[in-house]
Amino acid sequence: MNNFNFCSPTYFAFGRGAEARVGELCVKYGAHRVLVVYGGGSVVRSGLLARVLADMEAKGLAHVELAGIRPNPTDDRVYEGIDICRSQGVDFILAVGGGSVIDTAKGIAAGAVYDGDFWDFYSGKAVPAAALPVGVVLTIPASGSEGSGNTVITKRDGLHKISIRTEEVLRPRFSIMNPELTFTLPPFQTACGIADMMAHIMERYFSNTEGVEVTDRLCEATLQTIIHQAGVVMTSPTDYDARANIMWCGMIAHNGTCGVGREEDWASHAIEHEVSAVYDVTHGAGLAVIFPAWLTWMSSHNPHKVVQFAERVFGVSPMETPEATALAGVARLKAFLKSIGLPVTFGELGVDDPDIDLLVSKLVENKGESLGNYVRLTPQDCREIYELCRG
Ligand code: NZQ
Ligand code: ZN
Numbered sequence: 380m381n382n383f384n385f386c387s388p389t390y391f392a393f394g395r396g397a398e399a400r401v402g403e404l405c406v407k408y409g410a411h412r413v414l415v416v417y418g419g420g421s422v423v424r425s426g427l428l429a430r431v432l433a434d435m436e437a438k439g440l441a442h443v444e445l446a447g448i449r450p451n452p453t454d455d456r457v458y459e460g461i462d463i464c465r466s467q468g469v470d471f472i473l474a475v476g477g478g479s480v481i482d483t484a485k486g487i488a489a490g491a492v493y494d495g496d497f498w499d500f501y502s503g504k505a506v507p508a509a510a511l512p513v514g515v516v517l518t519i520p521a522s523g524s525e526g527s528g529n530t531v532i533t534k535r536d537g538l539h540k541i542s543i544r545t546e547e548v549l550r551p552r553f554s555i556m557n558p559e560l561t562f563t564l565p566p567f568q569t570a571c572g573i574a575d576m577m578a579h580i581m582e583r584y585f586s587n588t589e590g591v592e593v594t595d596r597l598c599e600a601t602l603q604t605i606i607h608q609a610g611v612v613m614t615s616p617t618d619y620d621a622r623a624n625i626m627w628c629g630m631i632a633h634n635g636t637c638g639v640g641r642e643e644d645w646a647s648h649a650i651e652h653e654v655s656a657v658y659d660v661t662h663g664a665g666l667a668v669i670f671p672a673w674l675t676w677m678s679s680h681n682p683h684k685v686v687q688f689a690e691r692v693f694g695v696s697p698m699e700t701p702e703a704t705a706l707a708g709v710a711r712l713k714a715f716l717k718s719i720g721l722p723v724t725f726g727e728l729g730v731d732d733p734d735i736d737l738l739v740s741k742l743v744e745n746k747g748e749s750l751g752n753y754v755r756l757t758p759q760d761c762r763e764i765y766e767l768c769r770g
Contacts, residue, residue, distance in 0.1 A: 380590045380640035387634050390553040397557045398516050401431050402438030408512050408552040410471030413442045416484045418476040443467050452479040454534045460487035473514045478522025485530035485549045488513050501541040507548050515554040520626040521572030523633020525554035540656035558622035570719040571663025573609045578666040579632040585684050585753040588641030598637045599691045601628050613719050646751025647673045653738045658730050667721035668728050671713045672767035678705035681754045724770030735765045
């Protein structure tokens, strides 16, 4: 096991009615004037936004709003939010929604207290040293942004979708997680969230670092829980306990716990981010296509951990070769993803004629000539993985 530092200071308020604490928690974490960020309308239709604003008003908090954040959020909305924070004296940002809303809130939080261009953080020119505090009311378990120090924004000019990770600065001060708020999720969004949280675990699980059994077993147990509970939420979307288990798994998947003590991979996310940047597909659906292709490629290049995954997560019996066992695990994963309505090929994703040259060149532009750690991938390897996605 490698040495590690782990700091996860977010306060979680989990359960039925937890959003009733939003005003109290904003006050506790120093808010006076709050920028409330939300998406395209689900929180308006559900009545959640009205409840949140009423509670904040009751606690004496002033607020301004930034509405209409779209999935795969873009830099223009971050600039807009930074302007609002500066001109209105905002001292706290509340994200009411999913990863796209939370990541926009984090981008604004870092940019509002920085003299330069906030994109410097995403382009690697600067590291956020400070940020306005961010609180979250989560409506979709998927990105894990409610417990992570990460944010992913797309620069519209050139379609650069870039993820950054901070150890502490961009972790939310609090996250309110009421599983009932996820009852209204369409089945496709539920399934995409499930694929994303599984991918967050797998990016950490596929590692060559030895001696991390506790982290491995935590990953395997969480993956098995997600797979089991996914079957329940897809057939019974208002099953509270199943929604609750999925929601907490999404947080565990990405707050860092599943990666401690070892080298992580993250090639599949980088490979997918080019697909969602260019074709504006839902991130989780993109991962449902990319991750099995990455695993298929790994089955012949470095099968040992894929074998463990196949045997321990999907109960595959050892076959004649490690590669065969690994591929049987990949087949089980694909069958699971299809069973919850997800695509596993470019065609099923709605990308009938993928421009693989473009995807590879953007990957090189954004990530350089090599990627990942489980096997360090060259641009040619990434091309082969994109080709496998044709099915
Ligand atoms: O915009 P509204 O109307 O709210 O609708 C949203 C949106 O269309 C809808 N939705 C959310 N909660 C709902 C609901 N509909 C009905 N009922 C509810 N309770 O769901 C749609 C998707 O929302 P979005 O926020 O985009 O989903 P998600 O949480 O999956 O976030 C995706 C973004 O997060 C990034 C992705 O790349 C993508 O841009 N990621 C962020 C990460 C991080 N910060 O750590 C890590 C991830 O790997 C990921 O890359
Ligand atoms: Zn993800």
